[in-house]
Amino acid sequence: MPPSAPRLPRVPFLVLRLLAPRAERDEILADLAEEYAAKAARDGGGAARRWLWNQAFASSPALLRWSWWRSRSGYEPRANAFRPGDPVLKTWMTDARYAMRRLRVRPGYTFLAVLTLALGIGGTAAVFGIARPLIFDRLPYPNADRVVTFWMPGWWTEEELLFMRRKYSGFTEVAGYRPNDVTLAQTNAPTRLIRGIESSAELFSVLGSPPLIGRTFRRGDDAQGSEPTVVISYGLWQELGGKPSILGTRLTLGGLDRTVIGVMPRKFWFPDPAVRVWLSRPLDPQGRNGSYALLGTMAPGVTAQSVSAHLPSITSVLGARFKYSAKADKTRDAQFKTLRDELLGKMRPAIVAMFVAMGLILLIACANVAALMLGQVEGRASELAVRSALGATHARLLQQIIIEALLVGVAAGLCGAALAAAGFHMLAGALPIGAWAENASFDWSVFVAALAMAVVAVLLVVLAPAVTLWRGDLRGALNRARTGGIQGRGGRLERGLVVIEVALAMLIASGAALLVRSVSNLYAINPGIDPRNVAVIDVVSNRNMRMGERARVLDNLTHALSALPGVRSAAVAMKLPLRGGGDSFDITIEGKPGLEATFTYFRIVSQSYFSTMGITLRAGRLFDSSDRPLADNDTTTREIPVIINEALAKKFFPGENPLGRRMGGGFNIAQRVIGVVNDVAEGALTDQREPVRYYLGGQAPWFGNLEAFVLKTRRAADLPAVLDAARQTVNRVAPQLAVQTTTTMERELDRAVGPARQVMTLLSLLSGLALVLGAIGIYGVISHFAARRTRDWAIRVALGLPGSRVVTHIVGQGVALVAVGVVLGAIGTLALAHVLASLLFGVTAFDAIAFAAASLAMLVIGVVAAFIPARRAGTVDPALVLREQ
């Protein structure tokens, strides 16, 4: 090439260089360079460059085919007889065939390597698939980045909403919404309850979400006297026929005919995927009706950081109009939260914890396979040494290991993807992500994730053997093999891997132990009821019934249900324990003035509620047949009995006998205390026990349109049959009522214990897996350790060392590895504990007992795994070993 020639474009040359067979490479490249120079001189640099790129592109398929064909056929022209090098793919294909053979003759090793990697890959990929929409994807609202939620959700009243409308500084629009689950009455299907939201007219424009068809709410839809409208979800639309003609038709929702004005797109959800209808709500300018949450679109130029600067002006507008008590001052503690935090924040710790755990499993699997492979490399030391002596380069030997790892990785990636597909919905259901579980879909991204993880895993796995190979003195290995390895130390990297493995397993195990402690703490809280063998049937009224009629229907049904086979007793209640606080009203007590703005929970229950739920009487009596229901037009009865709980007795009658005292409030009738029962977790399990009043249904009106029947069965095994029979009984005896859901009180308790329980179950499973993987790692390394020194020990045993000392020594090695791993793992746990912190109850993230339990488990596993090879080494006959070598 003349010195004046233009610089050669590097990339096309590199491509051709990579693809051309080595024997012809220089020739082809030199010719191209020459022609390139000629072209550049004649047609200019640009044309020459284009030509070269064209050549590289057009030649690639032919060159690839050429290489492939030569590798497969083994054809090499005679003219190349003394040229260096094989076709590029040839060595790879030879190595692949060789690796395949090696993997086939060692099925145990192959199976273990593929399976461990596949478990890690599949699990991580599945969690990724589930977590992606929750953590990584954009929320399905065009304005998602510009929407924040307002402080104190569930706090705003309609009066405040309307007064503040368009007075929010820093916001273009603000909407209020609250949950409102409604019944959907259909002519040809049973009535059912569907999750809904009622909101002010701004909701959809704040989110910026357009409908699929029709329209969303617009200004005036929430005015008093406006036509009741509803926007429905894509899913509900499909269930109702999926025809555009649904627009303008009416749906009977919660007993009210509403016009369908729009259908939202399939991907839309708000505030969670279980919500299927968004209802317009006529807002009352004087409405003290509360529990609205606010969300608003920030004005242009305002960011999530700068929006707080607008708080004082909003609170001052609010404060100037409304007077708040010190305890409930809405103008204090004001803050904004991003929409993502508000909607998905609660699920994040559980998902992150699972993600971390799965990732750790994958790392453990990698360490394990790396250790296995390292053992293989060391076991092949003589073979590799011979090959190296015959002229194989390090790169070539490394290539073989990489190919073996790649084969294992590809197999593991495929198995992992299959595992992820199989376990996806199970995992989604097991994770505490509520309605998102049904929305989680296994898609290509999980598959891609699985393959990506496989590649990462292979790279990690290959690292260790590559380092050994690179550092290793292969010819020395040949010598050692001959002399029997008395000097054979080595194995440091292998042991390092096991230490890492143990440390990671320790992380998972101590995380699981923390959650086990936390969850057992939650279960140790006495909910005040006996949840065993209690079936729950939630019913909803189809239509409005007068108080007397309703009481009669419920009473008849209770009798019918208690007569079912297997049922010990049956009762009905307005609201069951553990299902959130619910309704409260004011309380007055004769002889105790000054209780004006004091509220307590109240519950309407049937006669045998207490015995069915296992609530015990502390003083006085329970409701009995002498407590008669009141007729609708009853005006003569002066007082009704009330039962109170211990918390109420303690709060309002300290040091007094509450029995026989008269109370007021709520109903326009006096109430006499006839009994005191134990405290029950009415709201959340971990809440302070609140004062509660219980009234007998029929004497006090049944509120709302939802009731729950509870049936105590004789045995747990009776529950499914009883639930089925109960469903039929409701349809037969009380057609005015529809069964919503059936469940058991024990499941309700599980639900109340919350996400920690589900994460605990999964983490326990994973720590089991981690322990097994750790055990395999320890076993493998100790086996190698023992095998390497067999001759060493044989000599010592021959000189009089007892076999038991050999066993102790080897087990000691295993325990030492575990101990180091445990210490490192404990340090790691301390660093990572904050991931779990929000899931913990009653234990700190630094819990000694949890640590001790996890460490103990690891040590036991270590001893057991090390004992097997140790025994083998200790019982070996020295004469046999020495003769062999």
Place this chain on the structure above:
Amino acid sequence: MKTDSELAPLGVLEEQILVGVLRTRDEAYGMNVRREIERVTGRELAVGAVYATLDRLEAKGLVASKRVVVDGMSRRLFALTRVGATALAETRAMREALWRGVVLRTE
């Protein structure tokens, strides 16, 4: 060794390259063959395709190659074998037979 009739007719690229080898004679290296075909036909050819085809032709026994050193660089110099010459002649005969009496008309 395959019989001649099995090797004919040759593919278009194969035929062109064999003729190219004949045309460049003592200088039938891959690059020269490619240049010659490009010069005569006016069509650009990918260098990879030419080398790969020459290699395949040699595996079939239609050409043979030997190493020569030109300007200090080792090159593979190709030459037609007897089999190659026969295959080329047969391919040409087949084509000419096919064309005989055909008048190319467009409508």
